[in-house]
Amino acid sequence: MQEVRTRFAPSPTGLLHVGAVRTALFAWAFAKSNNGKFILRIEDTDKSREVQGATEHIIESLEWLGISVDEGPNAPGDLGPYIQSMRLDIYKRYAQQLINDGHAYTDPYSTAQVAEFREEAKLLKQPFLYRQFRPEDSKLKVEEDWYKKSTLRFKTTIFKPEWHDIVRGDLSAGEESLDDFVLIKADGYPTYNFAHIVDDFEMKISHIMRGEEFIASTPKFLALYKALGITPPKMATMPPILNQNGGKKLSKRDGAKDVLEYRSQGFLSEGVFNFLAGMGWNDGTEQEVFSRQEIVDNFTLERIQKSGAKFDDQRLVWLNGHHIRNMPTKDLFKLIDDEFWPEAASKSSSDYRLEVLGLLQERLKYFAELPELSEFFFEEPNYNQLTIKVKKLDDTQRAPLLKASIECLDQTDFTVEALELALRELAQTKNLKPGTIFGLLRIAATGSQVAPGLFETLAVLGKETTLRRLTQALDQL
RNA sequence: GGUCCCAUCGUCUAAUGGUUAGGACACCAGGUUUUCAUCCUGGAAAUAGGGGUUCGACUCCCCUUGGGAUCACCA
Numbered sequence: 001m002q003e004v005r006t007r008f009a010p011s012p013t014g015l016l017h018v019g020a021v022r023t024a025l026f027a028w029a030f031a032k033s034n035n036g037k038f039i040l041r042i043e044d045t046d047k048s049r050e051v052q053g054a055t056e057h058i059i060e061s062l063e064w065l066g067i068s069v070d071e072g073p074n075a076p077g078d079l080g081p082y083i084q085s086m087r088l089d090i091y092k093r094y095a096q097q098l099i100n101d102g103h104a105y106t107d108p109y110s111t112a113q114v115a116e117f118r119e120e121a122k123l124l125k126q127p128f129l130y131r132q133f134r135p136e137d138s139k140l141k142v143e144e145d146w147y148k149k150s151t152l153r154f155k156t157t158i159f160k161p162e163w164h165d166i167v168r169g170d171l172s173a174g175e176e177s178l179d180d181f182v183l184i185k186a187d188g189y190p191t192y193n194f195a196h197i198v199d200d201f202e203m204k205i206s207h208i209m210r211g212e213e214f215i216a217s218t219p220k221f222l223a224l225y226k227a228l229g230i231t232p233p234k235m236a237t238m239p240p241i242l243n244q245n246g247g248k249k250l251s252k253r254d255g256a257k258d259v260l261e262y263r264s265q266g267f268l269s270e271g272v273f274n275f276l277a278g279m280g281w282n283d284g285t286e287q288e289v290f291s292r293q294e295i296v297d298n299f300t301l302e303r304i305q306k307s308g309a310k311f312d313d314q315r316l317v318w319l320n321g322h323h324i325r326n327m328p329t330k331d332l333f334k335l336i337d338d339e340f341w342p343e344a345a346s347k348s349s350s351d352y353r354l355e356v357l358g359l360l361q362e363r364l365k366y367f368a369e370l371p372e373l374s375e376f377f378f379e380e381p382n383y384n385q386l387t388i389k390v391k392k393l394d395d396t397q398r399a400p401l402l403k404a405s406i407e408c409l410d411q412t413d414f415t416v417e418a419l420e421l422a423l424r425e426l427a428q429t430k431n432l433k434p435g436t437i438f439g440l441l442r443i444a445a446t447g448s449q450v451a452p453g454l455f456e457t458l459a460v461l462g463k464e465t466t467l468r469r470l471t472q473a474l475d476q477l
Numbered sequence: 478g479g480u481c482c483c484a485u486c487g488u489c490u491a492a493u494g495g496u497u498a499g500g501a502c503a504c505c506a507g508g509u510u511u512u513c514a515u516c517c518u519g520g521a522a523a524u525a526g527g528g529g530u531u532c533g534a535c536u537c538c539c540c541u542u543g544g545g546a547u548c549a550c551c552a
Contacts, residue, residue, distance in 0.1 A: 011552050046551055111550070118549090125478035127548055151550055174480050177548080185550040192552045216481060216547035237482085240545075244488090275489095278501095282490060286500045305490080308545075312488050315502045325515075363514040373513095423511090438511035450513040 004036025005206045008062075009196060011043045012054030015258035016061045018311065019211065019241040022276045026238055027209040028067045029277070029299040039203055040072030042083045043196065045189040055083075061259045065273050066292050071203075079203045084195050091190040094198050094228065095152055095183055099142050103227040104183060106143040107151040108135055131156060131180045152184040154194070154224060161219035166207075166236040166301045168215075177219040193217065197224055200233055207234045207301075236301050239280040240308040262316075266340050266367020268327075271320030278319075279309040289322050321365040329358045342371040344378035352377075355460045359452035377460065381447020381469065388473055390439045398440060399477045401430065405441055406470050414463045419455040444473035 008024035010016065031038040040062065042055050059074050071077025081087055098104040109117075114130070121128035134140070134155070143150055156179060162172040183194040190198070200208060215237060225232045262272050274290050283290075283298040290298075324332060333354050338346065345353055356377045357364075364373065381387075388398065405426065412422040423441070427434045438454045445466055451457050458466050 009552085013552080043552065049551070107550085114550090121548095122478085127479040129548090168482075171481080176480050179548085182550050187550075189550085191550070196552085211546090212482065213546055213552090219480090239483090242545090278489065280489090284491070286491075288489095288501050307483050309490090310488060312502070315489060318502055321515095360514095362516095420511095427511095433511090435511045442512065448512090452513080454511055 002206050003204070004031055004034040005039060005204055006031040006036065006209060007039040007041050007200070007203065007205050008067075009041040009043050009199075010058055011046065011049065011192075012051060012058065013046075013049045014051045014054055016058050016260075018257065018259060018276060021061065021065065021067075021259050022241060022279060023209055023211060023238045024062060024067055025065070025273065025276050026236075026281065026299075026301075026304065027207075029296050030207065030209070030236075030301055031070075032296045033299040036206070037070040038068065039077070039079075039205070040069040040074070040082060041199060041203070042073055043192060044083060044085045045185075045192065045195055047187070047189070057258075057260070064260065064263055065269055082203075084199065085189070087195075087199070088188065088190075090202065091184065091195055091198055092147065095190075095194075098154065098183065098227060099152075101227065103155050104142065104152050105134075105140045105155055106146045107153050107182070109133070127176050129176065129179050131178075134180055147184070148186065148188040151182045151186050153180045154183050154220075154227070156180050156220070156223045157226065159223075161222055163218060163222060163232070163235065165215075166234060167239075167304045168237050168306060171215065171218070173216075173219045177216065178223055179220065181220055193220060194224070197221060197228070197230070201228075201230050205233050207236060209236045209238055209301075212237050212240055236304065239305045241279055242308045242310045244311055244313070266336070266370070267316070267320050268323045268335070268366075271323040272316070274323065275316045275319050278315075279311070280305040289319065289326070317365045324364055324366075325362055329354065329361055332361065333357050336367055336370070340367040340370050342375045342378055344375070348378055352460075359456050359460060363452075376446040376448055376451070380472070381445075383443070383447045383473060384476055387447060388440070388443050388476060390436060390443065392433075392436050393440060399474060401432075401437060401440060402444060402470060402474045402477070404430065405437070406467060406474070409458075409463070409467060409470070412463075414459050414466070416455045416459050419458055423455070441470070444470050 006027040008020075008027055010020055010024075028038045030036070040059070042058070044050055044055075055073060059069070059072075062069060069075045071079065072082045095104060107114075117130075117133055118128045130153070140155070142152075146152060158175050158178055160172065160175065161177060162170065165171050181193050182191050184190050199205075218235070222232065259272065263269070270292060273292055274295070277290065277295050278288070281299070281304050283295075284303060287294075333350075336357070341353065356374055360370070360373050364370065390398070393401075405423075408422055408426050409419075412418050423437065424434055427437045430437065439449070442451055442454050442457070443449060445454075445458060445461060446469075461469075
């Protein structure tokens with residue numbers, strides 16, 4: 001059987017949004033599940049849209065997600081170069097072949113003329129077909145020195161386009177979908193339509209995964225494959241990713257995020273990967289949380305969804321929380337850059353922060369929540385009369401209770417067990433429900449009504465800090 | 478306008494002719510717990526509509542409706 005070789009072929013025009021990344025993910029997962037190769041090819045044939053640094057950004061994004069590139073601009077391979085602007089000679093060679101075989105001609109019309117034809121067709125509510133304006137065969141020609149002077153067009157043949165798509169099944173289109181399209185632009189660069197076909201062949205790509213926007217142009221590709229005498233790779237159409245409210249394809253305008261934004265918000269690579277894989281693919285079981293490897297192990301193209309999926313942030317957050325909880329605290333700690341911690345944390349040792357993380361891990365959904373959840377571990381709380389309120393506790397009871405607690409804690413070892421024993425005993429002595437006194441101490445020690453378990457929190461804060469804070473709180477009453 | 482694609486709870490999806498249409502997120506209600514979170518239990522929630530085919534249709538066919546793609550010297 002032919003080696004499985006898939007590719008991701010973005011153009012370096014800026015951000016890499018989640019839809020594109022999900023397509024890359026599927027192509028990668030399919031290659032990996034078949035011991036195949038995943039190729040990254042940069043399609044930079046439109047100089048005007050190219051954005052500086054975009055290629056590096058694409059590479060970094062894939063790397064972060066764990067989508068490893070076997071061959072590409074950043075990974076040597078035998079079938080490169082993997083950047084289209086470095087392959088112009090190859091396209092020229094194939095173009096010459098088409099010319100020799102009578103499948104290409106130089107454009108007899110100016111851009112303005114073509115635009116006019118198109119406008120006319122639009123007014124008549126007719127589809128615009130260039131081939132209807134193609135001069136008769138006897139007048140068709142290829143200008144000498146055409147390269148970089150005029151555009152080279154493909155002379156299509158007419159047939160009933162039919163093909164098989166692994167995801168969508170048998171597809172077909174009308175003859176109206178066949179037309180003479182530009183192979184080589186006037187600037188000497190090939191169009192996508194031409195270049196990707198040459199490259200996929202040269203790079204021995206076995207399966208093409210791409211978005212459904214390419215279904216409409218597949219008939220044109222089929223005509224070109226035929227003219228070049230190439231057997232097309234297998235094709236699989238990926239379902240679109242839609243924005244949350246509307247049914248539109250997710251685009252930058254809808255706030256489509258660049259994948260690396262999820263990294264900067266503190267999402268885990270595995271969480272985002274798991275989430276993206278679940279949009280348009282499932283393994284048929286009821287499992288929801290997958291590791292990257294589990295996805296590869298169970299991946300098949302046949303289980304890819306036909307219809308589009310809406311992007312649901314809540315699900316991503318939930319999945320990410322799951323991955324965070326599943327991870328050993330030490331490993332998680334290593335993934336959290338300093339910038340995620342509150343500023344005051346820089347004064348604390350990394351051992352201390354690790355302990356804090358241990359307490360927060362089960363409620364942390366993504367790292368950007370860290371400052372809010374952890375601030376009081378690093379900074380003195382700022383409380384006043386009002387913050388030290390406890391339900392079911394009379395205001396006059398607070399001061400004596402706090403005083404008694406301070407005395408009690410002063411005599412206690414700050415281990416979780418000892419603290420629990422001592423404070424439960426205190427509650428009993430005072431004839432109060434444990435929750436009542438715990439609530440008071442939580443606020444006094446942290447300035448917050450919400451915190452991890454009280455004993456664990458006090459143990460991490462330590463005796464000195466705890467007693468200092470309780471005394472301060474007492475002063476405020 | 479032409480050509481093409483898609484259609485199960487609000488969302489992600491399972492069920493490839495026979496299920497009380499399943500799971501998950503979110504939501505609601507209980508429980509565990511010192512608060513929050515976690516965890517556990519339960520609830521509400523879907524086959525777009527209409528025709529066929531069939532003993533039987535989410536599943537196959539047709540029409541309608543709705544959504545989407547595309548018709549560049551962009552990819």
